[in-house]
Amino acid sequence: MGFREYINQIDEKGLLRKVDVEVSKKLEISGILKEIEPTPVMFNNVKESEFRVVGNIFCTKNVIASYFGVTPVDLIPLLSKAISERSEPEIVSNAPCQEVIESNVDLDKLPILFHCEKDGGNYISSAVVITRDPDYGQNMDFHRAMQFSKEKFATRIVSGRHFHKFLEKNAELDVAFCIGNTPNILIAGATSVDIGVDELQIANALEPIKVVKANSVDLLIPAETEFVLEGRVYMEKKHSEGPFVDLTETYDVIREEPVFEVKKITHRKKAIWQALLPGALEHKILMGMPREPTIFKKINEAGVKCLDVNINPGGCSWLHAIIQIDKKTEEDGKMAIEEAFTGHKSCKHVFIVDKDINIYNPLFVEWAMATRFQGDTRMIIKDKEPGSSLDPSAEPGTKMTTKIGFDLTKPLVAKGKSYNKANFPKVDINKYF
Ligand SMILES: Cc1cc2nc3c(=O)[nH]c(=O)nc-3n(C[C@H](O)[C@H](O)[C@H](O)COP(=O)(O)O)c2cc1C
Incomplete structure (x- = not known):
């Protein structure tokens, strides 16, 4: 199922709240999302952008399990199987994510949120980042990105990540930041497997996807993603990144991080921007x-x-x-x-x-x-x-x-008092009230 199909589905079930009044991408959308977390919200009228924003979409294990049609206890076996039984996604030549191709890059037109007061800038926090090394092949993971000009970000790449290893080896790399994705892709991107494993194959094993060649870079990307920011990341070109809210809900420090230069933006018609609150439930679950x-x-x-x-x-x-x-x-x-x-x-x-x-x-x-x-x-x-x-x-x-x-387990043989909770009698409560 595509991201958009899923949004329509929860809307039909009455599970999506909608905000039709004008809201700002700066310190307003994030506040609303946090206030009513974990309720999914669609913002139809964003002051600074023609695009809609949706957030709080996959905040709980129950929601993610029901997306896959299972219960929360089935998630560990489901994910384990997808990691061990990876499969190649189908490659297509026409994809919704390329319905609109924007060569004049102006990041200010996108609803990139400014989340919390002390943040260093507008941040992308929901993007899965696809890149390729000539020997290892494709990799997909998450990297937050702080906008600092109309076409550039500083992106946080923790040392040891496969993308970091690829960059150390190649100095600069083509990338595709993909925004607006379903849990199969999001969970696969957050999974750490052996270097050389393309996480898109894990996504495909979780739920089949189609991939398409990106417009300006030699990368295969999920065909139904809402936005794709294509460009290049440079190991030696750095820019200050941060402060930004971490997984622990505390502020991360400012560091010098690699620059991501966006060269092309492709997106679906009437594309929907996926917000993901840093440190909040959705970040945590992923x-x-x-x-x-x-x-x-x-x-x-x-x-x-x-x-x-x-x-x-x-x-x-x-x-x-x-x-x-x-x-x-x-x-x-x-x-x-x-x-x-x-x-x-x-x-x-x-x-x-x-x-x-x-x-x-x-x-x-x-x-x-x-x-x-x-x-x-x-x-x-x-x-x-x-x-x-x-x-x-x-x-x-x-x-x-x-x-x-x-x-915290009890001894197999209790020497003194019992370790078991006493059971009260089971009754049919409806008989009494
Ligand atoms: C929502 C989210 C945001 C993340 N942000 C970053 C980030 O900014 N930088 C980073 O290096 N890792 C980040 N991570 C963690 C990595 O993406 C994750 O550990 C991934 O599995 C590493 O992939 P790899 O094993 O291919 O290196 C984030 C993960 C999630 C789920």
């Missing part, structure tokens, strides 16, 4: 969800039965993982902790719980900590290890951090 299968896989490969993983928004959907296991031996909890840190290297705190604990309800997890955990025997402290550059409390520059694993 960051955390692709790490759940990697943790799940590592734990199961080590012989511990992992049932489910939740990289929860409370832990910034990055720094915490709550893991449900079917405990068979006393060592399972600690083994699961070790494997979880291998499966998601940026994770800082890991919580292992039994199968009777609902990992999506923080009260249940806290209950397990309160009743099943002893700090002297059930806690693994890993001091110091490389953690996440996103964590404000990690050592600046080196990202060194203290990782802790909490084994």
Whole structure:
């Protein structure tokens, strides 16, 4: 399903709020989206642009699961299968994303949002970035981009990302920033797989897509994306980037980052701009969800039965993982902790719980900590290890951090009081009221 089809579908179901009064791309659309998050909103009348803006589209696991026609617990197997059984998208020669071709680039005409007061500029935050290396082939990932002129951005490329490796090797590269995409493409772009794997094949395995050759660069791009900004990114041409709101909802610092020069813009007729609030639920879900299968896989490969993983928004959907296991031996909890840190290297705190604990309800997890955990025997402290550059409390520059694993599982044999919650009688409540 295309992005637009999906928007029409949620509109028909009455799930899309619409704002018809004039709103500004500067400090207004972002405020409205945040205020009514996770409700999807379409802005039909943007002061500074002829284009419409839509946001809060894929903010929860429930929404993403229902997009794929599954339930949230099916997402880990779905994504794992798509990673291992990748498939080539169909190549087409005519595509909706090229209905309009704009050679005179003027970024001011686009509804590129200015999100929060201290931001360094207007930012694209929802673009999947497609690029190609002569040896490794195509790569797709996310890179925020701060507009600083009518045709240029500074784009944040974290060291170690495959795009960063491609740029170190090639000095400059053609790119396509694609805006307005469905979850198969968004999730694939957020997935970290081996270098040389084209994430568009993961997207296609999640839900078949068509791709088309970009208009001015030799790249295959999703045919139904709403906007495509084609151009070149330069490793050595830099511009200050930031401040901007990070995944942790705190401000990231200003850095010198590569310049992205836009040379051509293509878009659908009446194209819809996809807003994605930095640090908000949609950003979080897209960051955390692709790490759940990697943790799940590592734990199961080590012989511990992992049932489910939740990289929860409370832990910034990055720094915490709550893991449900079917405990068979006393060592399972600690083994699961070790494997979880291998499966998601940026994770800082890991919580292992039994199968009777609902990992999506923080009260249940806290209950397990309160009743099943002893700090002297059930806690693994890993001091110091490389953690996440996103964590404000990690050592600046080196990202060194203290990782802790909490084994909140109950002992297999209780020596004293019971570890189980008592059951109240089940009644048919309608009989009484
Ligand atoms: C909404 C969103 C925004 C992101 N922004 C950036 C960014 O600005 N810079 C960056 O290097 N990574 C960013 N990331 C993370 C990478 O895109 C992600 O880790 C990706 O899997 C890396 O791909 P790679 O394994 O091909 O290098 C973002 C991810 C999401 C979901």
